[in-house]
Amino acid sequence: MGGDFGPRNIVQASVACLSAKPSLHLTLVGQPSLLEELIAGYPAVDRARLTVFPASEAITMDERPSQALRGKPDSSMRVALQLLHDDRVQAVVSAGNTGALMALSRHVLKTLPGIDRPAMVAAIPTQRGYCQLLDLGANVDCTAEHLFQFAVMGSVAAEALGVMRPRVALLNVGTEDIKGNQQVKLAAGLLQQARGLNYIGFIEGDGLYRGEADVVVCDGFVGNILLKSSEGLATMIAARVEALFRHNLASRLVGALALPLLSRLRADLAPARHNGASFLGLQGIVVKSHGSAGVQGLQSAIQRALIEIRENLPERLHGRLEDLLL
Amino acid sequence: MGGDFGPRNIVQASVACLSAKPSLHLTLVGQPSLLEELIAGYPAVDRARLTVFPASEAITMDERPSQALRGKPDSSMRVALQLLHDDRVQAVVSAGNTGALMALSRHVLKTLPGIDRPAMVAAIPTQRGYCQLLDLGANVDCTAEHLFQFAVMGSVAAEALGVMRPRVALLNVGTEDIKGNQQVKLAAGLLQQARGLNYIGFIEGDGLYRGEADVVVCDGFVGNILLKSSEGLATMIAARVEALFRHNLASRLVGALALPLLSRLRADLAPARHNGASFLGLQGIVVKSHGSAGVQGLQSAIQRALIEIRENLPERLHGRLEDLLL
Numbered sequence: 096m097g098g099d100f101g102p103r104n105i106v107q108a109s110v111a112c113l114s115a116k117p118s119l120h121l122t123l124v125g126q127p128s129l130l131e132e133l134i135a136g137y138p139a140v141d142r143a144r145l146t147v148f149p150a151s152e153a154i155t156m157d158e159r160p161s162q163a164l165r166g167k168p169d170s171s172m173r174v175a176l177q178l179l180h181d182d183r184v185q186a187v188v189s190a191g192n193t194g195a196l197m198a199l200s201r202h203v204l205k206t207l208p209g210i211d212r213p214a215m216v217a218a219i220p221t222q223r224g225y226c227q228l229l230d231l232g233a234n235v236d237c238t239a240e241h242l243f244q245f246a247v248m249g250s251v252a253a254e255a256l257g258v259m260r261p262r263v264a265l266l267n268v269g270t271e272d273i274k275g276n277q278q279v280k281l282a283a284g285l286l287q288q289a290r291g292l293n294y295i296g297f298i299e300g301d302g303l304y305r306g307e308a309d310v311v312v313c314d315g316f317v318g319n320i321l322l323k324s325s326e327g328l329a330t331m332i333a334a335r336v337e338a339l340f341r342h343n344l345a346s347r348l349v350g351a352l353a354l355p356l357l358s359r360l361r362a363d364l365a366p367a368r369h370n371g372a373s374f375l376g377l378q379g380i381v382v383k384s385h386g387s388a389g390v391q392g393l394q395s396a397i398q399r400a401l402i403e404i405r406e407n408l409p410e411r412l413h414g415r416l417e418d419l420l421l
Numbered sequence: 422m423g424g425d426f427g428p429r430n431i432v433q434a435s436v437a438c439l440s441a442k443p444s445l446h447l448t449l450v451g452q453p454s455l456l457e458e459l460i461a462g463y464p465a466v467d468r469a470r471l472t473v474f475p476a477s478e479a480i481t482m483d484e485r486p487s488q489a490l491r492g493k494p495d496s497s498m499r500v501a502l503q504l505l506h507d508d509r510v511q512a513v514v515s516a517g518n519t520g521a522l523m524a525l526s527r528h529v530l531k532t533l534p535g536i537d538r539p540a541m542v543a544a545i546p547t548q549r550g551y552c553q554l555l556d557l558g559a560n561v562d563c564t565a566e567h568l569f570q571f572a573v574m575g576s577v578a579a580e581a582l583g584v585m586r587p588r589v590a591l592l593n594v595g596t597e598d599i600k601g602n603q604q605v606k607l608a609a610g611l612l613q614q615a616r617g618l619n620y621i622g623f624i625e626g627d628g629l630y631r632g633e634a635d636v637v638v639c640d641g642f643v644g645n646i647l648l649k650s651s652e653g654l655a656t657m658i659a660a661r662v663e664a665l666f667r668h669n670l671a672s673r674l675v676g677a678l679a680l681p682l683l684s685r686l687r688a689d690l691a692p693a694r695h696n697g698a699s700f701l702g703l704q705g706i707v708v709k710s711h712g713s714a715g716v717q718g719l720q721s722a723i724q725r726a727l728i729e730i731r732e733n734l735p736e737r738l739h740g741r742l743e744d745l746l747l
Contacts, residue, residue: 157597159599220657221657222657222660232594235594235600235601235602236602236603266646268558268561268641268642268645268646271483273485274561275561275642276561276562276642277562299645299646299649300645300646300647300648300649300650300651300652300653301649301650301652301653301656302653303650303653304650304653304654304656304657305653305657313646315594316594316601316602316643317642317643317646319594319625319626320592320594320625320626320639320643320646320647321626321646321647321650322626323625323626323627324626324627324629324630324647324650324651325626325650325651325654326626326627327626327627327628327629327630327631328630328651328654328655329654329658330627330630331546331547331548331630331631332655332658334548336662
């Protein structure tokens with residue numbers, strides 16, 4: 096029921112994923128009459144693999160996490176998480192209220208042993224591919240121990256996505272030892288001593304985009320601002336490029352030829368809008384799609400959930416955390 | 422003597438500024454023989470307005486601020502700041518080591534009454550013009566009071582640059598009151614009560630680039646990471662655009678036409694590389710040019726210093742701070 100565009104996009108993305116993946120089964124959780132009406136628009140869909148599960152309430156995009164926890168026992172978000180908890184589904188994907196999804200996930204699924212707080216991670220495009228950036232906003236205040244846990248989780252997630260010996264870095268204002276705030280310096284000490292982790296040191300904001308690390312760790316305040324400012328800048332650049340090509344007749348001619356190429360690029364660059372963000376550290380797989388994600392963004396989020404199921408990510412995380420933390 | 426390219430670019434930029442501004446006088450501080458040799462390459466320059474002042478030492482780009490303070494009494498940076506302190510020049514522009522410049526500036530010039538720590542500010546391009554972003558890295562840990570002082574200083578700086586009733590915002594992970602860390606929430610309380618300040622509330626990373634505020638305030642950890650990641654992203658996008666246009670013959674033809682337009686845009690977008698960053702809150706005008714600034718970047722930094730001299734920025738700041746803080 097979530098997202099800035101409601102269930103319409105979600106149904107469309109579901110139908111597309113079902114036809115692309117013959118082994119996929121999807122359960123849509125929400126108001127049955129509305130969902131059935133939307134599904135009816137796709138008569139060719141294989142209903143044996145598309146179930147509707149009822150939930151009478153929905154959490155709005157501006158609701159507080161505390162309200163979501165206490166006020167709505169039958170929200171689509173909570174019901175979906177309960178299905179995951181009860182092993183009736185293998186992962187939950189939501190485009191709804193991020194804070195509420197995190198609070199409900201922690202409440203219904205619980206965190207893995209050794210993890211104080213789940214983190215939100217997404218793949219950010221870089222000059223050399225992608226890096227996993229975390230935390231993206233679930234935790235605004237973090238201790239060194241939290242940053243350490245994020246590093247371990249990010250490393251395991253990158254491995255699951257196919258990176259060998261992922262290079263793990265701490266985001267900082269400089270690369271020298273003396274740089275940074277107290278939490279970052281202490282976290283560096285913890286990471287230097289961690290066995291089995293390819294910790295490469297501090298990284299700066301420009302190093303992230305140069306692709307110097309596969310996993311970049313920061314607190315949720317910094318990560319959220321980095322992610323949103325990057326989206327804002329990419330949007331601004333795209334708008335300026337278009338304006339430039341519309342400026343005069345000669346550039347308009349060039350633009351007519353160049354813009355299709357540039358719009359391809361634009362899609363590549365919108366980080367979390369395009370890819371799902373995962374919640375790491377929970378006893379279950381939860382992927383958050385951007386609230387304003389289009390159909391393609393939702394498909395990417397479902398795709399990310401499928402990879403995490405295939406790789407059994409929570410189990411892998413659990414094993415690694417036992418090695419490193421306990 | 423500073424910057425990634427040493428004094429060669431600085432001499433070239435100085436010569437260009439002198440010929441553009443007939444009332445400008447410049448003093449180059451550093452090793453006289455080296456500077457004179459470089460100046461000799463420009464026989465047409467008006468030497469009545471271009472002085473060389475000797476300094477036997479230079480601070481390297483990787484030197485610690487504490488070393489710069491204690492170890493080199495005759496560094497070009499320190500000598501230049503002493504000339505400013507003694508009213509023999511009206512502003513200092515440097516492309517050298519940022520941390521050392523800040524430490525020496527505080528030591529030689531002192532802060533204005535009511536200011537605990539100077540902040541570094543630069544103009545960031547947005548969809549609607551520019552916003553003044555501060556702090557950019559001088560202060561990695563900030564209290565609410567520091568953020569409040571930065572807001573006041575940023576507002577006065579924006580006014581000096583021609584903005585009427587600058588819209589001042591606090592950078593945060595959401596725009597609702599409950600969002601953010603403790604410092605940001607407390608700073609919001611202080612700003613809401615400040616008379617004569619056009620405080621508009623919280624702003625997110627994407628709002629910054631949409632141009633929703635004229636002054637955006639954050640701690641130096643966040644500001645530095647935002648600035649550097651933005652530079653990294655802009656560079657990456659430019660590289661991808663070029664790669665896209667080189668990909669095949671058809672796009673290469675389009676690219677040959679489009680790339681000159683795009684390189685114009687690229688110059689507009691590199692924020693601090695292009696514009697000087699000012700130190701605010703000192704008893705004197707100090708402008709920091711990016712270490713890797715080209716000649717044009719250095720000219721922009723000198724230009725920013727000239728505006729601050731014309732507007733008598735430290736004096737204006739002092740007056741406003743007395744009204745608001747004392």
